[in-house]
Amino acid sequence: MTSARDTVLLDVDGTLADTTYHHALAWSRAFAKHDLAPPLWHIHRCIGMGGDKLVPMVAGQGVEDDLGDTLREQWAQEYEQMLPEIHLLQGARDFVLALHERGLKVALASSGKKPFTDHVIELLDLPEGVLGTVTTSEDAQESKPQPSILQVALDGVSGTGAVLVGDTPYDVASAARMGAPCVVVRSGGYGVQELEQSGAVLVVNGPEDLIDADWDDLVRREPPEGAEDPDPPLPH
Known part of the structure; x- marks a missing residue:
């Protein structure tokens, strides 16, 4: 029998905050x-992966080669203006409080930038000690769907195993x-059937x-077999 995991890792954007x-x-x-002018629907389909991806x-790869870093800086500037x-x-x-009260370790594992994650933490206004650790894009070498950020968060709370909420x-x-x-x-904008087929063990509204x-x-x-290989977004 599988032993119980002791940690819940929480994504931030689209999971805790409506972003x-x-x-x-x-x-x-x-x-x-x-x-x-890539269509917004296609951009939306890629929200959740790292900006480098x-x-x-x-x-396209040509735009990444020529403008990738510049685009990421400008995305951050545009998003910062929306923080209010x-x-x-x-x-x-x-x-989050309910997870802590159950005795589970709780950690944030976000692909976002630290200042944007810190803003959500301020909105949460949690008592000290509820969050075991917070990881952001600055803390991992590879972005989602690679598991680096999750592993850093799990290690940060000395967890034996985790469930992710995303x-x-x-x-x-x-x-x-x-x-x-x-x-x-x-709340990330994906449908129930698509999320279940991707391998989610439970899908809820919020x-x-x-x-x-x-x-x-x-x-x-x-995780069900094949869950580690997400279907890519529709091509540009």
């Missing part, structure tokens, strides 16, 4: 500065690549639906 479409718009505005996926508009998803704070198929894949199951909220979930069962689940 997915803000990020898509910020990327769109960054591309527009260079007379590039998003640019070539959305606009960012708010938590319903139930996010209560969900909002995209990239979260499912990154979790599976470290042997972890993934619970997915729909974090408030996870407060009373059966975590005794979830920490014993295994």
Whole structure:
């Protein structure tokens, strides 16, 4: 029998904070500065992977080679202007507190930049000690769907095993690549069937639906076969 995992890793953007479409718009505005106009739906389909992977996926390897770093800087500038508009998803704070009260270790494992993750932490306004650690894109060599960020977070709390809560198929894949199951909220904009087919062990509408979930069962689940290989977004 699989031993129970002791840690819940939480993605941030689209999982705890309602930021997915803000990020898509910020990327769109960054591309527009260079007379590039990838459709917003395609940008959205790539939100959740690291920016180093998003640019070539959305606009091609040539754009990445010529403008990748510049586009990422401009995306950050555009998104920073939207920070006053960012708010938590319903139930996010209560969900984090509920995990801690269950005796589970809780860590944030975000692909986002540290200042943007810090902003969400301020909104959460959690008591000291609830979050065991916080990892961001600066803490890992490879971005999602590689599991580097997750492993750094798990190591940061000395966890024996983890469940990831995310909002995209990239979260499912990154979790599976470290042997972890993934619970997915729909607030990232993906459909139930797509998320289930990607390998999510549970799909819910938002974090408030996870407060009373059966975590005794979830920490014993295994990622299904093939979950480590997400279907790529539709081609540009």
